[in-house]
Amino acid sequence: MTLKKESAAHWVRRLIHVCMIFVPLIYYAWGKPAAHCLGLSLPAFVACLIALVVFLESARLKHGGLFFGQRPYERHQVSAVAWGAISLLLVCFFSQGIAFSVPIVGTCALADPLMGEMRRHRCRPAFVAALGLVFAYLVWIVSWWCLGTPWLLVLICPLIAISVEYPRLRWIDDNALMMLVPLLFVLLV
Numbered sequence: 001m002t003l004k005k006e007s008a009a010h011w012v013r014r015l016i017h018v019c020m021i022f023v024p025l026i027y028y029a030w031g032k033p034a035a036h037c038l039g040l041s042l043p044a045f046v047a048c049l050i051a052l053v054v055f056l057e058s059a060r061l062k063h064g065g066l067f068f069g070q071r072p073y074e075r076h077q078v079s080a081v082a083w084g085a086i087s088l089l090l091v092c093f094f095s096q097g098i099a100f101s102v103p104i105v106g107t108c109a110l111a112d113p114l115m116g117e118m119r120r121h122r123c124r125p126a127f128v129a130a131l132g133l134v135f136a137y138l139v140w141i142v143s144w145w146c147l148g149t150p151w152l153l154v155l156i157c158p159l160i161a162i163s164v165e166y167p168r169l170r171w172i173d174d175n176a177l178m179m180l181v182p183l184l185f186v187l188l189v
Contacts, residue, residue, distance in 0.1 A: 012068065017112060017113045021110065100183075108161070137154075
């Protein structure tokens with residue numbers, strides 16, 4: 001891949017990441033009407049969307065294909081996009097409302113690319129983690145202010161989200177962990 005294409009692919013990945021913040025807003029504004037238009041309940045609609053992502057990702061893996069913006073190592077493993085899409089849908093579906101799903105998704109959508117850019121520019125790991133944590137806290141505080149997210153979650157979930165960014169697991173993407181682990185905490189609390 002040429003340097004120009006590689007740079008464009010990088011920024012496409014970052015743009016997709018940041019745009020994830022709109023998914024919970026769209027889900028809560030238009031999820032039920034969209035499901036109703038298709039003659040489905042909201043749970044059935046979400047299940048169909050998850051099944052569609054799984055089907056498309058399975059077909060991509062079977063043929064060893066890559067879409068623009070995907071990294072070469074994703075040719076033979078579940079892509080970050082698939083992990084992100086499934087995690088987003090699960091967060092919207094299982095969270096207790098917009099006050100929970102927006103900060104969970106917002107942390108991944110905004111803090112993760114910030115931390116990635118800092119790593120790309122070879123910032124010290126402790127600084128990357130600290131700034132990521134500050135940014136995650138800002139997301140959750142804004143959610144408390146605008147959406148009424150409970151303070152207990154504001155205090156704990158940013159720590160959880162940034163912490164799960166650090167074990168480099170090959171079998172699950174950090175985008176999924178940054179959303180699913182805080183979701184699990186929210187559901188348990």
